[in-house]
Amino acid sequence: MKMDPADLRRVNVFKDAPEEDLKLFVEKGIVRSIEEGEFFFFQGDPAAYFYVLIEGRAKLLQTSATGQQVNLRTITEWQMFGALGAVRENATYPATAQALEPSTALAIESSFLKEMMQNRPYLNINLMQLMTSYIMEMQERYRELATERVERRIALTILRLAAQIGKRTEGDGMTVELPLTRQDVAEASGTTMFTVSRVLADWERRGLVAAGRERVVIRNPHGLVQISEGLDQ
Amino acid sequence: MNTKTLHTHLTVEQVLQESPRAFSVFIRNKTRCVGCLMQQFCTLKDVAETYQIPLATLIEEIEHVSEEDNQRSIP
Known part of the structure; x- marks a missing residue:
């Protein structure tokens, strides 16, 4: 050739x-x-x-x-x-x-x-560009993996606790209520309260849960199950 | 399970306890209910809504396998 x-x-x-x-x-x-x-x-x-x-x-x-x-x-x-x-x-x-x-x-x-x-400076600069683009891509993938893992863990923790201590309530469709603080969820899922707050706030925005001071209401059980199984991507 | 009483408000867990073979109906309809942590909360009505299966069809299929369960248990 x-x-x-x-x-x-x-x-x-x-x-x-x-x-x-x-x-x-x-x-x-x-x-x-x-x-x-x-x-x-x-x-x-x-x-x-x-x-x-x-x-x-x-x-x-x-x-x-x-x-x-x-x-x-x-x-x-x-x-x-x-x-x-x-x-x-x-x-x-x-x-x-x-x-x-x-x-x-x-x-x-x-x-x-x-x-x-x-x-040849052009070779050095261009190779550095290639390297930094790889690094940026890997950092993004690392972040995705890390956040996905913690989300799944928190979802699974809440679902497990719900199966043990949750009560079915009727809100806008079927909901499950748990008497839990963010600190309880953090301890049970082995993460920080800061992370739990961030994740719950995101889920609240998406209509999956409603989080009060000492309670978590699962508003979309099926959605939470999907997150826990990594099927929501 | 008395098929006449199969109610839309029975939970997945109750249905499976009464009629273990109903698991095949949940699987055939591509639900993920069998083994799900929420099965004690979700009723047949919830399942039908979540997976957009006609409730009547779901109940009919469960009643069908329940009848088979009952017939097998008669000596």
């Missing part, structure tokens, strides 16, 4: 690169085509090459010590991946790259990228 160096400008990191740099990267690169399900590299391999996906789609997946797999991201055409070897000594790939369809990538030695970075 013959590559036009100008195509590399479609890669964010290379968007400001002069023609001669692009030519160098293409000259140094090896074009690798693999079938669906095959791998560009494995987690733990020395990160000797970085890749630019030219065609197809790939996923980056991480495997835990117990064998659980997590898909970190999907790589689409003209995205760079596996570049950490250029900035970290003796780096190994933190994830496996597997093709989701027949895919082609340009593989270039990480050491060459490192060499080029020495006197």
